[in-house]
Amino acid sequence: MTTxxxxxxxxxxxxxxDTVAPVLAPRVGKLAIAGRRTLSTPHYISLTxxxxxxxxxxxxxxxxxxxxxLYAGLEDFIEKxxxxxxxxxxxxxxxxxxxxxxxxxxxxxxxLGPRRFPAIPCPxxxxxxxxxxxxxxxxxxxxxxxxxxxxxxxxPDIAIGLADIVLxxxxxxxxxxxxxxxxxxxxxDALDRLYEDPEEGQPKSKAAYFAPVLPLxxxxxxxxxxxLESEFRHNLSGxxxxxxxxxxxxxxxxxxxxxxxxxxxxxxxxxxxxxxxGADLLTVPLLGASSDxxxxxxxxxxxxxALQTARSEPKPLGFDLWSSDNVTDTSPLREGxxxxxxxxxxxxxxxxxxxxxxxTAWALIQIHNHxxxxxxxxxxxxxxxxxxxDEDVQVFNRVYAASLxxxxxxxxxxxxxHLPAAGPGQPRRMxxxxxxxxEAIQKFAESQSSxxxxxxxxxxxxxxxxxxxx
Amino acid sequence: MSTxxxxxxxxMPSALTFARHAKCSTTKARASTLHxxxxxxxxxxxxPVATQASLKGLTYDQLRQTGCMLCLNNTYHLGLKPGQAVLxxxxxxxxxxxxxxxxxxxxxxxxxxxxxxxxxVTEEGVRFLSPHDGTPMxxxxxxxxxLQNSIGSDIxxxxxxxxxxxxxxxxxxxxxxxxxxxxxxxxxDAHKNPxxxxxxxxxxxxxxxxxxxxxxxxxxARDTPGIAIGGLSGGEAKEEFCKVVDTCTGLxxxxxxxxxxxxxxxxxxxxxxxxxxxxxxxxxxxxTARFGNAIVSSGTLNLGHKTYAQDxxxxxxxxxxxxxxxxxxxxxxxxxxxxxxxxxxxTVGAHLLTIxxxxxxxxxxxxxxxxxxxxxxxxxxxxFFSKIYDGDKSxxxxxxxGALRGVGVDLLAE
Numbered sequence: 001m002t003t004x005x006x007x008x009x010x011x012x013x014x015x016x017x018d019t020v021a022p023v024l025a026p027r028v029g030k031l032a033i034a035g036r037r038t039l040s041t042p043h044y045i046s047l048t049x050x051x052x053x054x055x056x057x058x059x060x061x062x063x064x065x066x067x068x069x070l071y072a073g074l075e076d077f078i079e080k081x082x083x084x085x086x087x088x089x090x091x092x093x094x095x096x097x098x099x100x101x102x103x104x105x106x107x108x109x110x111x112l113g114p115r116r117f118p119a120i121p122c123p124x125x126x127x128x129x130x131x132x133x134x135x136x137x138x139x140x141x142x143x144x145x146x147x148x149x150x151x152x153x154x155x156p157d158i159a160i161g162l163a164d165i166v167l168x169x170x171x172x173x174x175x176x177x178x179x180x181x182x183x184x185x186x187x188x189d190a191l192d193r194l195y196e197d198p199e200e201g202q203p204k205s206k207a208a209y210f211a212p213v214l215p216l217x218x219x220x221x222x223x224x225x226x227x228l229e230s231e232f233r234h235n236l237s238g239x240x241x242x243x244x245x246x247x248x249x250x251x252x253x254x255x256x257x258x259x260x261x262x263x264x265x266x267x268x269x270x271x272x273x274x275x276x277x278g279a280d281l282l283t284v285p286l287l288g289a290s291s292d293x294x295x296x297x298x299x300x301x302x303x304x305x306a307l308q309t310a311r312s313e314p315k316p317l318g319f320d321l322w323s324s325d326n327v328t329d330t331s332p333l334r335e336g337x338x339x340x341x342x343x344x345x346x347x348x349x350x351x352x353x354x355x356x357x358x359x360t361a362w363a364l365i366q367i368h369n370h371x372x373x374x375x376x377x378x379x380x381x382x383x384x385x386x387x388x389x390d391e392d393v394q395v396f397n398r399v400y401a402a403s404l405x406x407x408x409x410x411x412x413x414x415x416x417x418h419l420p421a422a423g424p425g426q427p428r429r430m431x432x433x434x435x436x437x438x439e440a441i442q443k444f445a446e447s448q449s450s451x452x453x454x455x456x457x458x459x460x461x462x463x464x465x466x467x468x469x470x
Numbered sequence: 471m472s473t474x475x476x477x478x479x480x481x482m483p484s485a486l487t488f489a490r491h492a493k494c495s496t497t498k499a500r501a502s503t504l505h506x507x508x509x510x511x512x513x514x515x516x517x518p519v520a521t522q523a524s525l526k527g528l529t530y531d532q533l534r535q536t537g538c539m540l541c542l543n544n545t546y547h548l549g550l551k552p553g554q555a556v557l558x559x560x561x562x563x564x565x566x567x568x569x570x571x572x573x574x575x576x577x578x579x580x581x582x583x584x585x586x587x588x589x590x591v592t593e594e595g596v597r598f599l600s601p602h603d604g605t606p607m608x609x610x611x612x613x614x615x616x617l618q619n620s621i622g623s624d625i626x627x628x629x630x631x632x633x634x635x636x637x638x639x640x641x642x643x644x645x646x647x648x649x650x651x652x653x654x655x656x657x658x659d660a661h662k663n664p665x666x667x668x669x670x671x672x673x674x675x676x677x678x679x680x681x682x683x684x685x686x687x688x689x690x691a692r693d694t695p696g697i698a699i700g701g702l703s704g705g706e707a708k709e710e711f712c713k714v715v716d717t718c719t720g721l722x723x724x725x726x727x728x729x730x731x732x733x734x735x736x737x738x739x740x741x742x743x744x745x746x747x748x749x750x751x752x753x754x755x756x757x758t759a760r761f762g763n764a765i766v767s768s769g770t771l772n773l774g775h776k777t778y779a780q781d782x783x784x785x786x787x788x789x790x791x792x793x794x795x796x797x798x799x800x801x802x803x804x805x806x807x808x809x810x811x812x813x814x815x816x817t818v819g820a821h822l823l824t825i826x827x828x829x830x831x832x833x834x835x836x837x838x839x840x841x842x843x844x845x846x847x848x849x850x851x852x853x854f855f856s857k858i859y860d861g862d863k864s865x866x867x868x869x870x871x872g873a874l875r876g877v878g879v880d881l882l883a884e
Contacts, residue, residue: 050811052818057825058802059792060529077811085779085807101811103804105797136815327552328559344530344568348560352523352552359527359817367529415815466549466617467598467609 051102121168322409562622719746
């Protein structure tokens with residue numbers, strides 16, 4: 001067993017259980033933060049948007065999900081002129097203003113990063129002292145100074161260090177140098193101000209600092225990595241990685257630190273690959289994306305023996321509830337599933353809700369998909385501990401389809417902060433809703449109704465029993 | 471129009487029992503319990519509207535926790551989606567949506583008002599052009615009842631000829647009233663499950679009290695298990711609304727529940743209860759929640775307004791809904807500042823406020839009921855208006871003062 005050496009200033013500890021190699025191998029661990037629920041790694045972190053896990057209200061999160069660990073981006077909270085409202089949250093000395101602001105229990109592990117994840121590329125560029133962010137009212141520059149202050153004041157359990165990252169296009173050679181230099185400077189300054197030399201009256205921060213590792217080759221950031229190993233080491237509690245390739249060159253002396261991988265795996269297979277390389281905490285945007293797409297996840301890890309028999313076609317990773325196969329299907333989303341959605345409802349209802357564009361659809365699918373993801377990670381932990389992970393992954397890759405089912409229906413309405421900036425000459429984001437009957441108005445020379453209109457013609461109406469052709 | 475008390479009328483079974491507990495000694499307010507096939511409903515009650523078989527983003531667990539025993543589905547919408555064939559295959563709307571408490575469906579008649587320009591009403595039914603392909607269609611009372619039988623709701627409504635109350639065409643209003651009575655007869659004949667589904671008639675007659683009286687007489691004679699007062703909340707003056715409710719309740723039998731359709735502002739409900747009404751429905755509380763408006767004892771708060779950006783109090787101090795209850799009491803400790811942060815930006819904002827608003831309306835009804843049981847409804851009404859208008863009697867709405875004076879409550883008295 002190895003234990004990450006912890007400075008007094010941090011209240012977090014990370015124990016890796018039974019690992020042969022410090023890097024490049026799957027590992028299970030326990031991440032314990034004083035007063036918080038313990039995280040068994042590998043585990044996924046739930047991504048929030050404006051402090052909410054999309055479609056999941058706080059009581060649903062508490063009663064019907066096992067969500068344990070949230071990620072919040074500061075950019076979601078700072079659209080107002082400083083100081084933003086969340087800094088005014090009344091708290092006791094122990095409480096986190098951010099948790100109180102978003103109304104989550106104090107024992108919920110919370111990770112703060114400068115930006116949402118996945119972040120939307122911003123047209124303005126980062127500078128020597130700040131990064132460009134997107135708030136719900138437009139682009140801002142978030143200064144390194146402000147971010148450190150936010151970590152101090154908002155008291156997240158884990159803070160991800162500021163990094164100069166180029167989104168949307170690969171950075172050029174010169175830009176890459178700048179990325180390293182700036183990130184190096186951000187890190188030095190943040191560690192100084194949080195742990196070494198806080199401003200007058202400020203106590204040392206209790207937040208665990210996860211230093212960013214840039215999505216670059218290790219040779220390009222070797223100076224920075226060297227300093228992480230030496231000068232900065234005693235103030236580091238973990239590493240934040242932006243691509244799985246970074247897992248391959250983590251220096252051995254940093255091997256005992258927990259690794260948070262901020263990536264966007266496209267399938268469970270990729271999640272397994274990331275874990276096989278030694279990721280401890282992972283982000284899984286496909287979880288919410290599947291829910292929005294109306295896709296209910298359906299996979300098990302390790303693959304149950306009953307499913308391992310030879311099959312002509314790979315087993316799908318989920319199924320599309322928009323599909324008309326579900327119209328009268330009163331079976332649960334997944335046979336034997338214990339989630340609230342499967343216990344209370346059936347496919348026909350979910351299909352109806354999606355086609356009626358009712359928001360309850362996404363709430364229920366989120367509950368189900370979170371349940372599947374929790375079981376998936378629990379299975380991974382057991383498999384690693386049993387020592388059968390590599391074989392289990394091979395079976396999984398063989399049995400299941402390579403990618404998730406394609407989205408066929410519409411997702412929920414997206415808001416400005418969910419979407420990339422619209423440029424000139426781009427098509428409308430949303431189809432026109434109002435004036436759908438304009439054609440009918442011309443036809444019948446009247447009507448301003450916006451009442452929901454059937455998607456079906458006269459034949460359909462008759463078949464539906466709604467009325468008959470006159 | 472048919473004459474009253476036709477001897478050949480078939481006996482009307484009922485799938486409900488209506489237990490009256492107390493009547494206010496001053497006003498016409500009643501406290502009672504309506505026992506329906508899927509559980510008992512305390513009256514007076516507000517019924518939230520789950521238009522398309524879901525209450526706007528809430529799970530049915532969450533709806534249950536607001537205390538809701540009876541919610542609405544919309545026949546028009548369920549008829550289009552998922553459609554009668556699916557409802558039959560699934561086994562009705564309760565099974566479709568996983569709701570084990572009561573459902574009420576309207577007949578689709580109200581949607582005629584909204585679609586009226588595309589539709590013409592004839593004695594046979596409503597003729598309209600399919601909005602999709604323009605084919606002429608006919609919706610009849612028989613269709614409506616057949617759909618509601620497939621839906622399996624505990625309370626079903628007759629198809630009525632709805633026209634805007636503000637219509638100046640008196641002859642048309644009179645025609646609509648008479649037609650609604652004739653359509654009720656067709657609905658009763660077409661109704662396949664009277665022993666498990668309660669058909670309510672709908673009193674029509676616009677704002678003409680004489681027409682309303684005639685309609686009451688005709689429809690009471692048909693002996694439906696419950697009675698609705700329809701055609702209101704269409705933009706008429708509140709004074710007129712109160713007169714219609716007051717006139718109708720005066721003619722309706724005491725031993726049947728009375729449902730005023732489409733009413734849902736707290737003030738309207740509190741006054742209508744004093745006038746003898748028992749049941750209300752409205753999309754306003756849930757719709758306004760999605761726009762960021764919270765209903766509280768002092769009125770309505772637009773939580774999207776920047777004055778709430780740094781207000782860390784609960785949505786309503788006195789409310790005991792899951793959102794407003796502090797975490798120490800098992801609640802979520804949601805603050806106004808947080809609502810400001812998410813309202814109209816995240817669906818969760820809409821869900822939370824929907825929970826609050828529905829809970830608020832139900833607990834308002836619960837408090838009114840308790841006041842009636844303890845025979846202190848007049849003082850309850852005074853307190854209620856006093857809270858909204860901050861004790862300033864000069865701001866009390868005239869229509870409410872007038873209507874309440876008519877049932878023996880002087881809001882302006884010291």
